[in-house]
Amino acid sequence: MNIDFNSELIAFRAEISAFLDEAPTDAIREAGRKVTSVFADFDQATAWQAILNAKGWAAPDWPEQYGGTGWSVEQRYIFAEEYRKRDLPPLLPNGIKMVGPLLIDLGTEDQKAKYLPGILSGEDYWTQGYSEPNAGSDLASLKCRARADGDDYIINGSKIWTTLAHRSNRMFMLVRTSDAGKKQQGITFLLLDRTDYPGMDIRPIKGLDGFPEQCEVFFDNVRVPQSGRVGAENDGWTVAKHLLTHERGGSAQSPTLKRYIEHIRDAARDAASPFGGNMIDDPVFQRDIGELEADIASMEHFEKLAISGHEIANDPAFPSMNKTMNSELIQRISVMMTQISGLEGLSLELDALRIGANVKPLGTYLDLVSMPFYLNSRATTIYAGTNEVQRDLIARTVSHG
């Protein structure tokens, strides 16, 4: 075992910190403080991505030849830590963390040349067309159909839980191209250059937190070029599974989780305990936050072992364990935030949550975001494969049967 704390990393941290202190606009910072979901405010997240891209730091996890930073794993972890310390908004994940890495791994040279620059700069927002009303956990039973017609496909059907589709200009999706064989075998992965093709109808769905984050998308004889196909026709399931490993694992989550704990502790210093005094001195609060911090620490240890190349990350269950741990920790954090806010979390303040709104929050920033964050975070154990599906996958790596 060997832990290195060298001076180069200290200098690197200082360089990162200086830029992150200076570069973001006030509106970007405000968007960071008002995050209540995996998806930050669309406009500010996009503006921030453009700034980071100009610096060359939009996609630290990408290979250098495609616009990555060439940083070591330690440097990337430090970047994530400093980023979170300043409460900066996360970049929209669909491009940088999902379709980008997928194209780098499996796209044609033409596809990479055409799409990667827009993904890196944030000019393109890609919505994900996977789930359908009758294909959720059982994704392979999807029915949205693409029929080959000359150099095109003609798409009919619908997709749901397409995040921010109403703000998107591109889409990656799974379609059914064959009914022969197993249901996994007739699926194709497509990239759509536009989301305003004739016959496409995007309808936002208002969520339990009051925001239209999700959408349903209807396809009525939508004609798209076949050149947008990734992988072979009917081999889209393999492509989708590959993408899921990026969606479920990948970059370190623990800096984000630890930052939430700092906010909870800060709030607990001023929040009154119903037993007198402040929550920070309440023994039950101390025990509960201690338990949560210990569990977050184990996640951090797991991530640090993984990024250092320890064999623990070679486990085939790694992406599923990572997703399960992270999603459940976010939910526990969000519960604790609402507990600290108490009655202050009950006011519905959709206007105050808008960026640039001239509406003062009724309470603290934590009170403003805790309830919508809690409500939105119910999705963490549902999206990217429900945690029930993840546990099925994990169990398969344990079972001798």
Add this chain to the structure above:
Amino acid sequence: MDFSFTEEQQMLRDSVSRFLDKTYDFKARQTLVASEKPWSEQVWQQFAELGLLALPFSEETGGLGGSIADVVAIAESFGEHLLVEPYMSSILLAGRALALSDHDVAQDWLAKIIAGEAIAAFAHEEARGTAAPEFVTLGAQQSGGNYFLDGEKRLVLNGAEADILVVSARLSGVAGEKSGLALMMVDPKTDGIEITSFQTIDGRSAAHIQFDKVQVSAEQLLLDDAYSVLVAVISDIMIALSAEAVGIMGALLGATSEYTATRKQFDVPISSFQVIAHRLADMKIAYTKARASLYYTTAIAEAGQSTARDIAILKGQVGKLGRAIGEDAIQSHGGVGMTDELIISHYHKRLIAIDAMFGDSEYHFRKIGQAHD
């Protein structure tokens, strides 16, 4: 950063594991626990020959200069084999405390301990557990050139068999104060000592020891102002116990996955039921978390970078996750999980004992939560 065992550590780990596989299977262990003997003298002598008793001590004190990572490398295997030999008590607790003093007599004792010729016990725990040494209350009253010990130590592992006791005591002040603590070397045959021995739920020999005006000479004072040494010894034993627990957790996960894949009910293996499969998944997640925290904490402790909070996180996690895996393993085995015959229940009892020692998970979680940074 490298959190993996070195090649040497891996070899040490493999050789101890092979030795125990050969000589210390579950049947042999159960026969030993049921016998009059508190541990196997033969195994202990072989440990001495293999250099394991010298492993954690510095070369100046006659040891091999091993680090906490070396101890972790072998302790997982101790857990998997449910070892009852006095490695924790005589080597890692009392031996370590003796080694941290430059006292001549202490060095003589240490040489005998390393040679396998003597056993030392660490008399430290008091009524509610004494993970925080500042709560030690056993009094050492100075009078003339001597000290008089009054009070009681609970759950002294191998206290009845020890040739020498290393006792934590309070020279001055009251419970809660970090100053005024001492470590004493006490002959267990001294007048005024009353030893009540018993076996623990996890097959070890232990004792409650009553001290009634026990006269101790000034030469037997190992250390005064012993707080930081006590903290160091307890920190390392918490890592070693956690390694044992992680070894057990891995063994329970393996045994439970095997059992649920072969046990049939309603004509199918019970692992085909989703509730069972998901329990196995939860056990694997728990094991993975505990293991990650063990290796991470060991590496930073070896580098001298660990804090009290880091150690509390490890011990708290291992206590909670170990109990969960043990209870899940029993439930998954059904009726046979309740029997003495299967190793499952014995693994669980050891995990419960490890949780209770040096602060259980609730204690450590609250300690973590108390920290104002």
